Amino acid sequence: MNRNRLNWRAVRAVAARDLTIVRRSKNVLLPIILVPLLLLVIIPGAIGFLGSSMDVGSDIEDLERFLTMMPEPMKAQFEQYTENQTMVVFILVYTFAPMFLILPMMTASSIAAGSFAGEKERKTMEALLYTPTTDLELMTGKMLSAWIPAILVTLVGFVLYSVVVNVSAWQTMGRIFFPNAMWVVLILWLAPAAAGLGLGTMVLVSSKVNTYQDAYQLGAMVVLPVILLILGQIGGVIYLNVAFVLGAGLLLWIVDAAILWFAVKTFRRSEIIARL
Amino acid sequence: MTRNDVIIRTENLTRHFGDVVAVQDLTLDVRAGEVFGFLGHNGAGKTTTVRLLNGILGATSGTVEVLGLNPLTDGPALRRRTGVLTETPSLDDRLTANETLTIYGRLYGVDRGRLRTRVADLLGQFDLLDRCDALVGGFSRGMRQRLALARALLHDPEVIFLDEPTAGLDPVGRREVHDLITELSRSGGRTIFMCTHDLAEAQKLCGRVGVMGEGNLVALGTLEELAHSLQKGVRLEIELDEQPGPAVLDPQTESPTATSPMAALTWDEATHTAGAWLPTRASIPDLIDNLVASGARIYGVRRQEPSLEDVYFALHDSREGIPPEGDAHSGGEA
Numbered sequence: 001m002n003r004n005r006l007n008w009r010a011v012r013a014v015a016a017r018d019l020t021i022v023r024r025s026k027n028v029l030l031p032i033i034l035v036p037l038l039l040l041v042i043i044p045g046a047i048g049f050l051g052s053s054m055d056v057g058s059d060i061e062d063l064e065r066f067l068t069m070m071p072e073p074m075k076a077q078f079e080q081y082t083e084n085q086t087m088v089v090f091i092l093v094y095t096f097a098p099m100f101l102i103l104p105m106m107t108a109s110s111i112a113a114g115s116f117a118g119e120k121e122r123k124t125m126e127a128l129l130y131t132p133t134t135d136l137e138l139m140t141g142k143m144l145s146a147w148i149p150a151i152l153v154t155l156v157g158f159v160l161y162s163v164v165v166n167v168s169a170w171q172t173m174g175r176i177f178f179p180n181a182m183w184v185v186l187i188l189w190l191a192p193a194a195a196g197l198g199l200g201t202m203v204l205v206s207s208k209v210n211t212y213q214d215a216y217q218l219g220a221m222v223v224l225p226v227i228l229l230i231l232g233q234i235g236g237v238i239y240l241n242v243a244f245v246l247g248a249g250l251l252l253w254i255v256d257a258a259i260l261w262f263a264v265k266t267f268r269r270s271e272i273i274a275r276l
Numbered sequence: 277m278t279r280n281d282v283i284i285r286t287e288n289l290t291r292h293f294g295d296v297v298a299v300q301d302l303t304l305d306v307r308a309g310e311v312f313g314f315l316g317h318n319g320a321g322k323t324t325t326v327r328l329l330n331g332i333l334g335a336t337s338g339t340v341e342v343l344g345l346n347p348l349t350d351g352p353a354l355r356r357r358t359g360v361l362t363e364t365p366s367l368d369d370r371l372t373a374n375e376t377l378t379i380y381g382r383l384y385g386v387d388r389g390r391l392r393t394r395v396a397d398l399l400g401q402f403d404l405l406d407r408c409d410a411l412v413g414g415f416s417r418g419m420r421q422r423l424a425l426a427r428a429l430l431h432d433p434e435v436i437f438l439d440e441p442t443a444g445l446d447p448v449g450r451r452e453v454h455d456l457i458t459e460l461s462r463s464g465g466r467t468i469f470m471c472t473h474d475l476a477e478a479q480k481l482c483g484r485v486g487v488m489g490e491g492n493l494v495a496l497g498t499l500e501e502l503a504h505s506l507q508k509g510v511r512l513e514i515e516l517d518e519q520p521g522p523a524v525l526d527p528q529t530e531s532p533t534a535t536s537p538m539a540a541l542t543w544d545e546a547t548h549t550a551g552a553w554l555p556t557r558a559s560i561p562d563l564i565d566n567l568v569a570s571g572a573r574i575y576g577v578r579r580q581e582p583s584l585e586d587v588y589f590a591l592h593d594s595r596e597g598i599p600p601e602g603d604a605h606s607g608g609e610a
Binding site for chain 1: 366427
């Protein structure tokens with residue numbers, strides 16, 4: 001067998017093993033289900049419904065002052081909307097967008113923490129290292145077991161979110177207003193890259209720590225750039241349009257590739273076994 | 277590969293972890309079809325050696341060859357032909373026994389068409405069939421050990437590394453594992469490399485043993501070779517009607533009944549048995565003559581070969597600088 005060729009049967013076996021374990025791990029599974037439910041269904045649903053009953057009248061000056069800080073293209077877009085519609089679109093289309101970066105990052109890093117550091121903690125890694133799988137096959141299988149659920153959660157969350165915001169804000173908007181082109185690019189291009197960043201960071205962090213908790217806490221720092229994105233957007237510095245999302249996605253994929261390259265170089269069973 | 281071909285060969289194999297020496301200058305041959313015992317206390321370097329031999333750990337220096345392959349550069353090809361039972365079973369609680377074996381079967385490259393039958397056979401052989409769909413988290417220690425052993429044998433490996441194979445097993449389970457090891461070696465022609473603390477187990481199963489101490493191989497050979505190298509002599513047990521007189525007992529006396537300085541007799545009142553360490557088997561008739569001459573009535577004489585335990589502790593004592601005491605570790609009758 002060509003030693004540089006991946007044995008996909010072995011890769012799938014590693015991924016299937018880790019996915020089965022994730023399916024049966026409440027501490028990993030619960031946040032993956034509950035957090036999206038709260039962030040993508042309950043909160044946006046409430047905002048959509050409130051949008052129709054809200055009296056913006058007294059706050060109209062505040063809203064107008066706030067909108068003057070926004071980038072010109074966004075202001076131009078909002079000219080077609082009533083005050084209530086502006087509020088709904090600003091919150092549900094723009095403010096919630098970064099949630100779809102946090103979600104895949106969090107899902108991927110949570111599973112990867114269990115798959116890499118957690119496995120060291122549970123002392124279940126050694127038998128895996130004695131199999132004929134190569135280091136690359138082992139790592140690829142483990143990474144896929146974290147990346148695939150992250151993408152699935154994002155896609156399912158996106159479908160749910162699309163239904164929830166259109167239904168809940170129907171009275172205000174009177175038409176299907178979501179998703180727009182920026183969101184499609186965000187979900188198909190930027191979110192998978194965000195999942196890759198969460199995953200890659202966790203693989204590197206896991207090589208230095210020995211417990212799931214340590215890995216999860218350290219790896220959580222990866223959401224900091226997304227927090228900056230949210231602040232930049234609220235401050236009117238960043239306008240999430242197709243071009244920005246494409247550019248941010250490209251940057252993130254390059255960072256992912258660099259992390260992946262480094263992870264492949266450092267993921268050595270001899271290093272792992274020496275730390276067990 | 278035929279019997280007596282060298283399967284495992286190391287030369288000056290050394291592994292350091294920073295300043296800690298895990299294995300130092302290990303030179304060793306293991307032949308095809310033999311059950312080789314690898315003995316030593318915790319931290320002596322046994323598990324590190326198994327890791328080096330399977331290519332999951334690189335050596336600091338020295339050479340190693342298993343089945344004609346370099347474990348570090350040909351690791352995947354080698355591990356397809358070796359099976360390892362790790363010291364801790366290394367099983368995930370959230371998989372069932374069936375899932376565990378099926379997944380590892382795929383990882384070991386067991387043929388798709390054969391995998392299901394192979395898994396069922398092993399679950400049956402290790403008495404796990406009725407719990408095959410239960411999560412491993414609910415298994416007893418013995419069941420885990422049996423499942424881990426089944427996993428190590430999934431792909432019919434040519435060389436099997438067993439790290440404490442009977443740890444946690446009840447006497448029946450231990451006997452079954454012992455029978456399996458014997459069967460694998462005799463009929464299956466497998467080479468077994470067994471790390472163990474259990475000296476009786478090693479004596480029962482192993483043709484040759486290597487004894488590790490602080491990362492060094494302190495002894496290597498058959499039990500007889502090791503006993504000879506330690507010059508433990510011959511142990512004799514003599515059943516008498518009463519305790520022999522002082523002339524026989526006192527090795528320092530100039531009395532004609534004295535046999536040799538090594539023939540200091542001990543006496544066990546409960547069994548009416550005198551024990552002695554003699555330098556060679558040629559001394560046996562002299563001692564018997566002396567006893568008869570002193571009027572002792574002899575009901576039985578048993579020559580005992582030194583056990584692996586005798587040899588192991590003698591090695592341990594010599595490394596600790598404790599002078600040999602003949603039968604110091606040979607049992608309660610002494």
